Amino acid sequence: MNAMAAVSEQTDRSLLIVEDDKAFNERLSRAMEGRGFTVTSVETVAEGLAHIGQTAPAFAVVDLRLGDGNGLDVVSALKRQRPDARAIVLTGYGNIATAVTAVKMGAVDYLSKPADADDVVAALLASSSDKVEPPQNPMSADRVRWEHIQRIYEMCNRNVSETARRLNMHRRTLQRILAKRAPR
The missing domain is CATH 3.40.50.2300 (Response regulator)
Structure with a gap:
């Protein structure tokens, strides 16, 4: 059905x-x-x-x-x-x-x-017996990581140092990630 x-x-x-x-x-x-x-x-x-x-x-x-x-x-x-x-x-x-x-x-x-x-x-x-189809175009692992970093960055009011501290990441590494385009 x-x-x-x-x-x-x-x-x-x-x-x-x-x-x-x-x-x-x-x-x-x-x-x-x-x-x-x-x-x-x-x-x-x-x-x-x-x-x-x-x-x-x-x-x-x-x-x-x-x-x-x-x-x-x-x-x-x-x-x-x-x-x-x-x-x-x-x-x-x-x-x-x-x-x-x-x-x-x-x-x-x-x-x-x-x-x-x-x-x-x-x-x-969907009924409880229906199996959920996997997504046709799931996000890549790189995209999921990038989305997470962007979310934390926004939650920290775009403060790079605070975001890096919360992500346990070096500030310069974070700056390089933020300067790049989003992965597909």
Whole structure:
């Protein structure tokens, strides 16, 4: 059964999108509406919690890191209000520890941004017996390392010395890495 057939079989196709990147939120909302969902989109944890308090949707797509908190709070609240709800977590900063935490809190999947709408639908509608296909174009190990360094660099407010200290790396080595283009 394909994802579109599964969506049409669902009686409640309500979807909450909690994403603080406005452009991505709008694109994903339009794409999900086109795939048969009734979408409500918000940009903060507080708005997501308020919406769930009024009417808990059948599905949710939640960004992990939001301006006012952690998206896992929204997933947890949704699962308390509606245990049968299916939620997935999106993030630009994927790692194993947060993926495990997301699944423990009730998320059915964990996707890296930018996620394709078809991948989101497939994750939302996948049955527990479905095997997840490996990604067609996974990031290389060099790219994953580069992304991690960039994330720490941004978290340190672009302070090279502090970033190097936190990464346990020589400052000049870090400067050379930051001066290069991102690997593919």
